[in-house]
Amino acid sequence: MSRKPWIVPDREITDESVYLNRRRFMKAVGLGGLAAGGMAALGRGVFERALAEEPLPALKAARNPAFADAGRPLTDPDLALKYNNFYEFTTVKEDVWKVAKDFALDPYGLEVKGLVEKPGTLTLEQIEALGLEERVYRFRCVEAWAMTVPWTGVPLKAVLEKVGVKAEANYVWFHSFLDKKQAPGQRSDTYTWPYYEALRLDEAMHPLTLVVTGVYGRRLPPQSGAPLRIIVPWKYGYKSPKSVVSMELMAEQPPTFWNDEVPAEYSWLSNVDPKVPHPRWSQASERVLGLDEERATLPFNGYGDQVAKLYAPK
Numbered sequence: 001m002s003r004k005p006w007i008v009p010d011r012e013i014t015d016e017s018v019y020l021n022r023r024r025f026m027k028a029v030g031l032g033g034l035a036a037g038g039m040a041a042l043g044r045g046v047f048e049r050a051l052a053e054e055p056l057p058a059l060k061a062a063r064n065p066a067f068a069d070a071g072r073p074l075t076d077p078d079l080a081l082k083y084n085n086f087y088e089f090t091t092v093k094e095d096v097w098k099v100a101k102d103f104a105l106d107p108y109g110l111e112v113k114g115l116v117e118k119p120g121t122l123t124l125e126q127i128e129a130l131g132l133e134e135r136v137y138r139f140r141c142v143e144a145w146a147m148t149v150p151w152t153g154v155p156l157k158a159v160l161e162k163v164g165v166k167a168e169a170n171y172v173w174f175h176s177f178l179d180k181k182q183a184p185g186q187r188s189d190t191y192t193w194p195y196y197e198a199l200r201l202d203e204a205m206h207p208l209t210l211v212v213t214g215v216y217g218r219r220l221p222p223q224s225g226a227p228l229r230i231i232v233p234w235k236y237g238y239k240s241p242k243s244v245v246s247m248e249l250m251a252e253q254p255p256t257f258w259n260d261e262v263p264a265e266y267s268w269l270s271n272v273d274p275k276v277p278h279p280r281w282s283q284a285s286e287r288v289l290g291l292d293e294e295r296a297t298l299p300f301n302g303y304g305d306q307v308a309k310l311y312a313p314k
Contacts, residue, residue, distance in 0.1 A: 055218065056218045056219045056220075056221055057218065057219050058217055058218050058219075059132070059152050059213065059214035059217065059218055059219050060132075060217075061132040061133050061134045061152045061214070062133060062134065063133070063134040063135070063136070063150070064133045064134065064135050067134075067135035067136055067137065068136055069136070070136045070137060070138050070148045070302075071138070071302065072138070072148050072288065072291075072295075073148065073290075073291075074136065074148050074149070074150060075147035075148050075149060075288070075289050075290050076289075076290050077216045079147070079289045079290050080147050080149055080215075080216075080289065081097060081215075081216075081221060081223065081224065082094060082097050082223075083145075083147075083289060084096040084097065084223045084224065085141065085143075085237065085238070086100060086185075086223055086225075086242060087185050087191065088176070088177075088183040088185045088186050088193070088195065088243075089103070089183055089184060089185050089223075090184070090185060091185070096223045097221070097222075097223040099184065100183075100222040100223045101221075101222060101223075102182075102222075103182050103183070103222035103226070103243075104182075104222070104226075105177055105179075105226075105227060105243065105245065108123070108124060108227050108228070108245075109121035109122065109123055109245075110122045110123075110127065110228060110244065110245065110246065110247065111245060111246040111247075112159075112163045112246070112247055112248075112249075113246065113247075113248050113249075114169070114173075114248035114249040114250055115165065115166040115168055115169035115249040115250065115251060116160075116163045116164055116165060116166060116169070116249050117163065117164025117165075117166060118162075118163045118164050119163070120163075122159070122162075122163075124213060124227060124228065126162075127154055127159060127211060127213070127228070128154060128213060130154045130158040130159065130162060131154055131155075131158060132152060132153065132154060132213075132214075133152070133153070133154075134150050134151065134152045134214075134217070135150070135151055135152075135153075135210060136148065136149070136150045136151075137149060137151055137210075137231060137233040138233060138298075138301050138302055138303075139231075139233065139237060139240075139301075140236060140237065140272050140286060140297070140301045141236065141237040141238075142236040142237065142238060142266070142270070142278060142283075143281075144278075144281055144282070144283060144285065144286050144287060144297075145286060145287045145288075145289060146286045146287065146288045146289070146295075147288065147289045147290075148288070149215060149216075150215065150216055150217070151210060151212045151214070151215055151231055152212065152213060152214030152215065152217070153210040153211050153212035153213055153214065153231065154210070154211045154213075155207060155209065155210060155211070156172075156204050156205070156209040156210065156211050156230065157204070157205045157206070157207065157209070159211055160172070160204060160205060160249075165201070165249055166249065168251050169201055169249040169250065169251060170200065170201050170250065170251055170252070170253075171198055171199065171200055171201060171249070171250045171251075171252070171253055171254055172198060172199050172201060172204040172247055172248070172249055172250075173196065173197075173198045173247065173248045173249075173250055173254040174196065174197045174198065174199075174230060174241045174244050174246070174247050175194055175195070175196050175244065175245060175246045175247075175248075176194045176195040176196070176241050176242060176243050176244055176245065177194060177243045177245050178193055178194040191257075191261060192257075192260070192261075194245075195241055195242075195257050196241075196254075196255070196256060196257050197230075197238070197239055197240075197241040197256050197257060198253070198254045198255075198256050198268075199232065199239075200310075201249075202310055203232065203307075203310060206306075206307060206310065207306075208232070208233055208234065208303060208306055208307065209230070209231070209232050210230070210231045210233075211228060211229075211230060212225070212228065212229050212230065212231050213227060213228050222243075224242070225241075225242030225243050225244075226243060227243070228243070228244055229241060229242045229243065229244055230244060233301055233303055234271060234272060234300040234301050234303040234304075234306075234307045235269075235270050235271055235272060235301075236270045236271075236272060238257070238258050238266070238270070239256075239270050253268070256268055258270075264279060265278060265279050265280070269311075271300055271307075271311070272297065272298070272299065272300055272301040273299060273300075274296065274297035274298070274299060275299075283297055284296065284297055285297055
């Protein structure tokens with residue numbers, strides 16, 4: 001059987017021929033407790049062009065065969081890594097990667113609090129030990145552009161099961177970093193920082209929801225949400241917060257950033273829905289980065305078979 005053109009073998013994403021020594025790895029990651037075994041460097045190539053720096057360390061993980069086929073080609077890393085929304089740094093998409101290139105959260109830990117049995121802070125090493133895997137997902141921005149990306153991460157469900165969710169918990173509230181020295185956009189009072197987002201517990205526990213620490217076979221670069229972000233592929237991109245530093249389990253529905261800022265334009269749920277236009281543009285079609293055509297927007301970004309039941313009338 002011939003391989004579908006949008007399925008890319010692992011060997012075409014990550015070249016494992018040159019291994020980083022521990023000192024170089026620790027400098028690149030900015031973490032003290034993560035083992036360097038199995039990390040590799042690509043050599044000169046697309047990540048150097050996209051980052052204008054040394055390549056980030058490779059992050060080895062087998063591709064989950066259930067998520068190897070997104071129904072369209074992978075987006076070229078040069079496009080996906082250089083076209084980003086990250087208002088903490090700049091509102092100019094094409095410049096985020098340049099403004100954020102030196103950003104680092106060091107040391108890093110994910111604080112878990114609220115209605116959990118084991119509150120505390122998880123390191124990347126502890127999270128990744130729950131079972132790293134690579135998944136190819138469609139990604140849809142509320143601005144009607146889209147891309148197809150191989151993310152590396154751990155199901156959020158596994159993290160929540162590790163800390164133990166109390167019976168009265170109904171929501172997960174995420175907060176991103178706050179560091180005005182590193183993030184020039186946070187020095188403005190246009191928005192209320194830090195960024196915050198939330199999911200219902202059933203959404204957070206859904207198998208599709210991913211805690212991400214890598215992309216294109218490497219550790220997340222700053223513009224993509226280093227060192228850890230959330231990916232919820234059936235919702236608009238702003239529901240997948242970047243550079244997350246804490247998550248809190250709550251009984252009552254918490255507020256979310258864009259729903260607070262512009263409630264008439266951004267709903268709390270924010271599921272991808274071609275039938276519901278944004279007040280300033282249609283959501284019926286999308287522009288896929290790297291493709292010279294517009295495509296019809298799929299309900300739930302094409303993941304309706306998996307998630308539509310979450311929103312069925314009670």
